[in-house]
Amino acid sequence: MRAFLWCNGELPSQEIIDNLGEISPLFGVDGGGNKANSLGFEVKEILGDLDSIDNNDSQTKRTLLENQNFSDLTKTINELVKRGFSEFEILGVDGGDTGHMLGVWGSLAELPDDLVIRLYHQNSTTHRITSKLGSFEFEMGKDKVFSVFALSKCQNLYIKGAEWEIFNEELDLSTKGLHNKGLGDPITISGDGILALIIEN
Numbered sequence: 001m002r003a004f005l006w007c008n009g010e011l012p013s014q015e016i017i018d019n020l021g022e023i024s025p026l027f028g029v030d031g032g033g034n035k036a037n038s039l040g041f042e043v044k045e046i047l048g049d050l051d052s053i054d055n056n057d058s059q060t061k062r063t064l065l066e067n068q069n070f071s072d073l074t075k076t077i078n079e080l081v082k083r084g085f086s087e088f089e090i091l092g093v094d095g096g097d098t099g100h101m102l103g104v105w106g107s108l109a110e111l112p113d114d115l116v117i118r119l120y121h122q123n124s125t126t127h128r129i130t131s132k133l134g135s136f137e138f139e140m141g142k143d144k145v146f147s148v149f150a151l152s153k154c155q156n157l158y159i160k161g162a163e164w165e166i167f168n169e170e171l172d173l174s175t176k177g178l179h180n181k182g183l184g185d186p187i188t189i190s191g192d193g194i195l196a197l198i199i200e201n
Contacts, residue, residue, distance in 0.1 A: 048072030140182025154193030
């Protein structure tokens with residue numbers, strides 16, 4: 001099952017919202033639930049440590065997730081996995097303090113590797129690629145820019161169909177995969193670690 005999550009960062013553009021179609025079921029990650037409600041979206045439930053929510057919003061169901069060893073995003077996804085969800089579309093991930101921004105990438109690294117996760121930014125979309133999910137193939141227009149970052153150690157990175165191809169190379173978190181380009185052909189990416197594929201809009 002697929003779920004939409006709204007985090008407590010900057011509001012996504014109307015274009016992003018329109019491209020996603022029906023945003024349902026929608027869950028708020030702590031204060032992100034209030035932001036989604038303020039735009040008129042129906043939030044099914046707000047989850048997290050609830051330290052950033054507007055107490056005037058008493059109609060939306062709230063679930064307290066107390067474990068302070070993990071971020072609200074990680075805790076929310078883990079809770080929803082228990083309910084049968086395995087695919088997550090995440091909004092409101094940009095902005096806020098530096099720790100929270102880096103924490104989003106930390107969530108991608110620590111969450112179970114059989115989950116499909118996409119992040120929607122103002123100028124790009126991030127797809128999480130894992131060995132458990134298999135190779136990832138997508139269409140890229142000529143000269144369209146994308147980047148690949150390793151969120152865990154990857155011994156065998158494979159990128160085929162791009163301007164700069166990589167075959168069975170090692171990749172750690174670095175700038176090695178920054179700003180590759182499409183050739184107008186399908187691109188295939190795979191690896192034995194956790195990768196973040198960022199496609200610019």
